[in-house]
Amino acid sequence: MAAKVAAITGAYSGLGASLSRALLKKGYKLVLGGKDPAEQEAFLKTMKRKPVIALVIDVRRKADCEQLIQTAIQSFGRLDILINNAGTWRMAPIDKITEQDIHDLFETNVFGPIYTSQAAVKVMKKQGSGHILNIGSTAAVDYKTSQVAYGASKAAIIGLTGCLRTELAGTGIRVSVFSPGGMKTNLFRTHPGRMQPDFMEPDFVAGKILRHIQNPDDEWHVVLRRQNKKV
Numbered sequence: 001m002a003a004k005v006a007a008i009t010g011a012y013s014g015l016g017a018s019l020s021r022a023l024l025k026k027g028y029k030l031v032l033g034g035k036d037p038a039e040q041e042a043f044l045k046t047m048k049r050k051p052v053i054a055l056v057i058d059v060r061r062k063a064d065c066e067q068l069i070q071t072a073i074q075s076f077g078r079l080d081i082l083i084n085n086a087g088t089w090r091m092a093p094i095d096k097i098t099e100q101d102i103h104d105l106f107e108t109n110v111f112g113p114i115y116t117s118q119a120a121v122k123v124m125k126k127q128g129s130g131h132i133l134n135i136g137s138t139a140a141v142d143y144k145t146s147q148v149a150y151g152a153s154k155a156a157i158i159g160l161t162g163c164l165r166t167e168l169a170g171t172g173i174r175v176s177v178f179s180p181g182g183m184k185t186n187l188f189r190t191h192p193g194r195m196q197p198d199f200m201e202p203d204f205v206a207g208k209i210l211r212h213i214q215n216p217d218d219e220w221h222v223v224l225r226r227q228n229k230k231v
């Protein structure tokens with residue numbers, strides 16, 4: 001059987017980098033997209049195995065999202081999974097969050113996944129198969145303070161997933177969302193104190209996501225909480 005092909009956004013750090021390494025080990029061919037050329041370069045140095053195509057893209061731009069999907073088709077002839085992992089985070093109460101931050105959160109965390117999905121659905125419908133996997137967050141359901149805009153953007157991705165899943169029923173395209181709790185990544189670069197000692201390692205979470213990918217009968221929305229966190 002031909003190797004499977006994955007397109008992953010936000011692939012050069014944190015969870016995206018862990019997912020990229022995990023899928024490469026499973027024999028996937030990868031088309032990766034991330035915003036920062038320096039992060040891309042550093043990540044590629046750690047990637048000894050091929051085939052990997054690494055693009056610099058900004059998921060807030062529809063053309064960049066289309067480029068990611070087109071590159072998968074032009075280079076590898078198919079697309080088995082799209083992972084909408086790129087994300088940004090802000091911490092601010094409702095009366096302090098700026099208009100710019102609200103736009104950035106929604107353009108990155110919601111518009112981007114819609115743009116990539118639009119392009120991916122076209123090719124997956126032709127194939128009669130594929131998987132669109134969105135990365136959500138427990139922030140969508142835990143209702144913490146100073147998370148109004150981020151939590152709302154992650155709630156939107158869960159709603160988007162449910163609607164798209166209904167819309168694509170019967171096409172052979174699987175649609176799901178994986179919502180992790182806190183992870184030890186650069187997401188909290190603006191508020192490093194927010195990261196807690198029991199936050200999960202991204203490699204651990206990527207392992208759980210890999211199992212989700214490999215189990216087509218798994219729930220369409222998986223929530224993975226930190227192990228010692230009370231719910």
Ligand SMILES: NC(=O)c1ccc[n+]([C@@H]2O[C@H](COP(=O)([O-])OP(=O)(O)OC[C@H]3O[C@@H](n4cnc5c(N)ncnc54)[C@H](OP(=O)(O)O)[C@@H]3O)[C@@H](O)[C@H]2O)c1
Pocket residue numbers: 009010011012013014015016033034035036039057058059060084085086087088089108135136137138179180181182183184185186187188202
């Ligand atoms: N860390 C957590 O506790 C946690 C918990 C639940 C869910 N999540 C979600 O997990 C996903 C991965 O985040 P992470 O924790 O691994 O943090 P991360 O290391 O900051 O990874 C996020 C990646 O997305 C990229 N990105 C941001 N804006 C982008 C854009 N406009 N276009 C393309 N790429 C962009 C970032 O690139 P730049 O560095 O260049 O901006 C970065 O490589 C996100 O969706 C996040 O919301 C994280």
